[in-house]
Amino acid sequence: MNERDETPSPKRTPGGEQDDTPTTRLRRELPQEVPSAAAEEPGAAPREEKDKQTGRQRLAQGLWPPRFTRAQLIVALLLFGLGFGLAIQVASNNDDSALRGARQEDLVRILDELDDRTQRLEEEKQGLEDQRTELENSSDQAEEARKQTVEKERQLGILAGTVAAQGPGITLTINDTKGTVEADMLLDAIQELRAAGAEAIQVNGVRVVASTYLTDSDEGISVDGNKITQPFRFKVIGNPQDLEPALNIPGGVVQTLEKEQATVTVARGDEIVVDALRAAKRPDYARSSSQ
């Protein structure tokens, strides 16, 4: 396998060294180095012969100048193969080096562990997804409930007069130049409108709600304590086709008022705006019994 085991070729190693075994040769050569080293000094040069070259000289000779001998080419070919294999091995060893050197049992164990881990993570993912679905549903429900609450609040706000309202309806104007109109007549008008389906009413900037009261005062009429004077302008949201006839029926509001010398005009409108507001008041005594 090694050069040392083979018989050296005669042309390279002439002389008595030819039959030497490598070990003895090595031992013998060591003392020889000393005179050859000394030979480099000037004056000792003639002792140097071509056959007694040192290893260093042989190496230098082999390296330079380059000779295209058969031996050099063959060795170059083999060394090319060696370098090639070396580079491939180094390159392939660099990637996933942790698993490359592992034995089969280790690999099986690692694979098992990975499978277990995958399963655990899968279960965890499933759980988290369930949780997410649940949360989404509940948040959807909460959102829906919130929407309904807002909608309800708006509707109730219109009834309670805390939000403005707009929609089709009528405008009822009562000109009372003689001062003959009294609170009960206006209350009748309001009742008639409510009966005809009015949803939001305001009189001269005062919102009419469930608790609204009308009283006669010295000069005019007060609504919920706010004094209003003629002309009394009602803005009413509701179905105009219901509201107008309700006022105009024989013996109804309009006729009664006209009997009192007041001028009454009823005008339909597509966009009646009831924007008089009223502060929401928390009841002092009444409490909801539904909860």
Add this chain to the structure above:
Amino acid sequence: MIAVLGLVLGVVAGLLVRPEVPAVVEPYLPIAVVAALDAVFGGLRAMLDGIFDDKVFVVSFLSNVVVAALIVFLGDKLGVGAQLSTGVVVVLGIRIFSNAAAIRRHVFRA
């Protein structure tokens, strides 16, 4: 010189080409590389000793590689592949060291 050039060219080619090692050869490549290294060190020592012969070098190089691969193959078949590879690497490593020591004595005279 040409030999050194060959080695350098081989390394460069291996790095540039990066071929996929066939699965059949894969387990034997590292051992083969170590065996070839042993042969190269032996050859270098022989050259320094002045007993270098190219025919011997070629034969020892190739037989080193083949025998090393064979041992690993046999070890794999016997189920002691890892241990046998370690053994081969140890033996080759010792030889490389002793050869390197001889080369060192030649080159540095120490």
